Amino acid sequence: MEQSDFAPPRHGSSARDELDRSVSQTLSRGLQVLEVLAAEGRPLTAQQIATALGLSRPVVYRLLRTLAQHHLLSTEVGNGRYDLGLGLLTLSRSVQRDLRHAAFPIIRSLAQELNTTAVLGLRDGDEVVYVLAVEAEFARMAVRSREGTRRPLQASTSGLALRLTFEPSPDDDAELRQARAAGFAARDVVMGYQATAISAPVPSEAGPSEACVTVLFPNVIDDIEDRAPLVVDAAERIAGVVRI
Incomplete structure (x- = not known):
């Protein structure tokens, strides 16, 4: 039998590894957003969060949208600022x-x-x-x-x-x-x-x-x-x- 009958091609394995690394990095960055807000003890703008993490605003906006969808962030503080959300209480x-x-x-x-x-x-x-x-x-x-x-x-x-x-x-x-x-x-x-x-x-x-x-x-x-x-x-x- 061909080797491929026993194991996926190497390029497929590499693609999965790359996906795993990307997901892990996104999760890590999302947790860092929550940690920054917790440490500051006050609502922050996307730019302030981006500066604190050394990330671009587009990346931070994507993280903020995802966290807000899961109620881990609150956008009700106004003035474009974000704060920790009530979803954290459930967790x-x-x-x-x-x-x-x-x-x-x-x-x-x-x-x-x-x-x-x-x-x-x-x-x-x-x-x-x-x-x-x-x-x-x-x-x-x-x-x-x-x-x-x-x-x-x-x-x-x-x-x-x-x-x-x-x-x-x-x-x-x-x-x-x-x-x-x-x-x-x-x-x-x-x-x-x-x-x-x-x-x-x-x-x-x-x-x-x-x-x-x-x-x-x-x-x-x-x-x-x-x-x-x-x-x-x-x-x-x-x-x-x-x-x-």
């Missing part, structure tokens, strides 16, 4: 389950120690979504915070805690600079009401924090400096048991 559901399981005893202990409500928030684009909320068992009053609640990154204490881990910018306001210096965020207005929120970012070695721990008090308290270290410690302990 990360199992990770969230592991995160919730690992963080629960720490969040519960914090809520019990401060006799209030403690929540774990994850950054989703320009919002914070609360994936775990625990109320102290014997708290006489509590700020209700349902799991799945979303708060704007720019207008919440949790968002402020996450933003303090971003690269400093000349546009940073005094509140953000103060939070960055302290290592935590605190406000005495919660969702429009006179109350207190203290929030600390969960440390990340990969760049800006993607998670934060927040405690909510139904009144304005005057011992924030005494309670904040407990929140910071809880965030650090979560970082020690699960990678976010």
